[in-house]
Amino acid sequence: MFLRPSCKLQVISIRCQNAAPRLFSTQVHANSIDITANKFGNKYETALPYSEIPGPSAFTFLKNALPGGKCFAKDFDEITKIYRQEYGDLFKFPSLFGSLEFVTTHKPEDFQTVFRTEGQWPARSELKTMTYYRTKMRPDIYGKHSGLVNVQGKEWGDFRSAVNPTMMQPRNTMVYIPKVDAVAMDFVKRIHQIRDPKTKEAPENFEHELNKWALESVAVIALDTRLELLNDNYNKRSAKLIQASKDSFRLMFELEFKPSLWRFISTPKFKQMIEALDVVTNVSCEIIDEAREKFNNKRESSRNDDESVLEKLLQIDPSLAKVMAVDMLFGGVETTSSTTTCLLYLLAKNPEKQEILRQEIMTKLPTKDSLLTVENMKHFPYLRACLKESLRMLPIIAGHIRTTSQNIVLQGYQIPKGTTVAMGVNRLQIDDKYFPNAEKFEPERWLKKDGVPAPAKSAHPFIFLPFGFGPRMCVGKRFAEMEIETLVARILRNFRVEWHHPDLKFKFTSLKVPVDKLLFTFKDISD
Structure with a gap:
């Protein structure tokens, strides 16, 4: 999840306590030290x-990022791959113009060390751009609570403790299935409306349609509000929120992790990001205030278990409730739609797996009008296996980030307390070393058979963590899974999904997003 003259106040040291500036120093090469020869073990x-x-070095990093450099115009995943080939499984990204210096590791044993030592209140590096915006520019909304992404320590712990019962307990999340299913059924109708009547191919803007579905779904959970996005005459205010969310994610990533002077001067991209975040905040607050007005008109006796997340949290802390609702609308669009895209694409490319899944779905949805319920959603093991396999092959995040809470040792090196460590999982998830036939879409690897554990269980337990690990696991995990599984079940009950174009390309901004048009073909199936 996370300038101008006054920005200088924000230029704080984000280097580790014993890391000296290295702007013109010579970079350290992996082969300059024989790690295998040392016998340091885990003694710091x-x-x-x-x-x-x-x-x-910072100079080399900058040179490589400029036009003509080997990293120019490449996304972060490609840059990481280049440096991993050059420096090995553990290397350091330098600080540049006040950006974050961090260590990157590609060893699952290191992931385990980092996660197992993170303590009561796990910390991860804050997004300085988001912190600046929320604390300096919009304290009217975020003054008391700035959200889960950036806060640390007890403040984070108190916020997370307040929202966990509503956001993370299965019993409290599954009650929204009927409402989310209603949105999914409307999206099926939308596909009928917008696909080509002859070829049955989706229009070029189908990615936008998926984004509208994602926002419609999260709004019904967060606010018990239908935004009516799934028609031709939808509210353009909501469309502005979708675009602003996408722009904010992309721009924050560029400003945080690529060379930029935004900490010293108000750069064009920084201004664009502030404008985008203002749209996210203002539009979200308008929608939230409208929802609150509706709640106020409810009779006390009409309240029940499936009242919205906002309603439930308002009873705890109105300020916290509003910020959590903003973050759900902000963070629940592109993350969910991109994950759904990846799953639909892999099912389209593997029609035999799609058919197995369809048969499972039809056992609980015998007709296209059959409803999804809390009970029948429990009986889709192959659907959940397909989602896991999609998250393994096409993860929407490149890895996980933590700030070490104590001194640790990774691959024979001291990692002082307070060091930011990025754990690159995405390349390992498609490595035959950990997942045999890793390039193949095999949902069966996640299913146990005849009492034999699922084959995927033999992989290192800290490689596949699509929603993170421990107390700081993604707070929207259960809602996202439920939204995606519901929509995919609905789509496959109604259509055979096909792909008749070159392989779909993706890029990493802050998330893995499709580069090409989502030209899926949706062919009707009989009842």
Whole structure:
């Protein structure tokens, strides 16, 4: 989830406490030290110093990022791959113009060390752009609570404790299935309306249609509100929210992780990001205030278990409730729609797996009008296996980030307390070393058979963590899974999904998003 003259107040040290500036220093090469020869084990005092971790100097990093450099115009995943080939499984990204210096590792044993030592209140590096916006520019909304993404320590713990019962307990999340299913059924009708009547191919703007579905779904959970986005005459205010959310994610990532002077001057991209975040905040607050007005008109006796997340949290803390609702609308669009895109694409490319899944779905949805319920949604193991396999092959995040809460040792190097560590899982998830036939879409690897554990269980337990790990796991995990599974079940009950174009390409901005048009073909199936 996360300038101008006054920005200088925000230029704080984000380097680790013993890392000296390295702008013109010589980069450390992986082969300059024989890690296998040392016998330091896990003893911090005798491990190699942090300063000797391989990686490019800030000057080299900048040179490579400029036109003509080997990293120019490449997304973060490609840049990481380049440096991993050069420096090995553990290397350091340098700080540049006040950006974050962090260590990147591609060893699951390191992931385990980081996660197992994160303590009571896990910390991860804050998004300075988001912090600046929320604390300096919009304290009217975020003054008391700035959201889960950036806060740390007890403040984070108190916020998370307040929202967990509503957001993370299965019993409290599954009650929204009928409402989410109603949205999914409307999206099926929308596909009938917008696909080509002859070829049955989706229009070029189908990605936008998926984004509208995602916002419609999260709004019905967060606010018990239908935004009526799934028709031709939808409210353009909501469309502005979708675009602003996408722009905010993209721009924050560029400003945080790529060379930028935004900490010293108000750059054009920084201004664009502020404008986008203002749209997100203002439009979200308008929608939330309208929902609250509707709640106020409800009779007390009409309240029940499926009241919205906002209603439930308002009873705890109105300020916290509003911020959580904003973040659900902000963070629940592109993340969910991109994950759904990946799953639909893999099912379209693997029609035999799609057919197995369809047969499972039809056992609980014998007709196209059959309803999804809390009870029958429990009986879709192959659907859940397909979602897991999609998240393995096409993860929408490149990895996980934590700030170490104590001194640790990774691959023979000292990692001091307060170091930001990025754990690159996406490449490992498609490595035959951990998942045999890793390039193949095999949902069966997630299913146990005849009492034999699922084959995927043999992989290192800290490689496949699509929603994170521990107390700081994604707070919207259960809602996202439920939305995606509901829509995919509805689509496959109504259509055979096909792909008749070159392989779909993706890129990493802050998320894995499709580059090409989503020209799926949706062919009707009989009842």
